[in-house]
Amino acid sequence: MTDTIETLDHIRDGIAALAARERRFGDMFAVTGMPPLRRLPGGFPGLLRIVTEQQLSLASAAAIWARMQARHDPLTPERMLALADEDFRAVGQSAAKIKTIRALSLAVVERRLDLASLDQAPDDEIRRSLTAVPGIGPWSAEVYLLACLGRPDAWPSGDLALQVAAQAAFGLPERPDARAMARLAESWRPWRAVAARLIWAYYATLKRPLAARAGAPA
Incomplete structure (x- = not known):
């Protein structure tokens, strides 16, 4: 067992451990292949990026983050405090995100x-x-623990994409909320961050045409 997820070999080890406990992980892996490492820099820039990406699609989050980097570098706390609200709004940050930043x-x-x-x-x-x-x-x-620090047991149970994909992969009657996701993943310790990576990868397959998803977990 590794202290941090640093390589794809670490993810492979986690998937093997998860699949030994729950066959659906093996089924998902057969559909997705190796999920991405999903690592970000730590510290203030990494946390700032995670705040920026809250409750946004991947495309929207990437666009806003690119504008933040282009217009407001260096992304330091001192620089953020010196910016006006208009500077943040110009790159697409919402009022709530500005307060959090x-x-x-x-x-x-x-x-x-x-x-x-x-x-x-x-x-x-x-x-x-x-x-x-x-x-x-x-x-x-949880995303900071997972993406910036590589902690193997981080589990963002409130993530909508994880909930949607878990419902499909595990044949649940309704989309599980954060509490239900926490209960579902309890037996996956200490590899819940690897489970999240694999379920996120499976979520991406749910948006493919049906013909491309033949063999998806039932």
């Missing part, structure tokens, strides 16, 4: 949130520290 930036500048040292902390401590910042909820904290 300011709260996050202020927490870092005032050293109430030390991301460099926090990155070495246990998962639960990281969750508590991040969600103490106004506007940063469980989804953002």
Whole structure:
């Protein structure tokens, strides 16, 4: 068992462990192939990107993030606090995201949130520290653990794409909410982050034409 997910071999090990417990993981893997590593830089830039991507499609999130990088580099907390609301709106940030970015930036500048040292902390401590910042909820904290820190047991149970794909893959009568997703994944510890990567990859296949999805899990 690895402490962090750093390579595709780590993902392969996790999928093997998951498939040994639940055949549907093997079925999904047969459809998706190897899921992507999904790693981002840590620290403030990584968390800023995750905040930007909250509740957006991949395409919209990528476009806004590209504009943030092009217009507001360097992406430091000091720089974010110096920008006006109009600067954020010009790249597509919503009013709620602007408030969250300011709260996050202020927490870092005032050293109430030390991301460099926090990155070495246990998962639960990281969750508590991040969600103490106004506007940063469980989804953002879990995605930070998964994508920026590579923690193997991160589980963003509130993610809509995960919920939709889990309903399809596991034959559930309705889309599970965050609590139901937490219960569903309890037996997948300590590989829930690998489960998330595979289920996200399976979600992508659900949008393909039916003919291209022959053999998808029943």
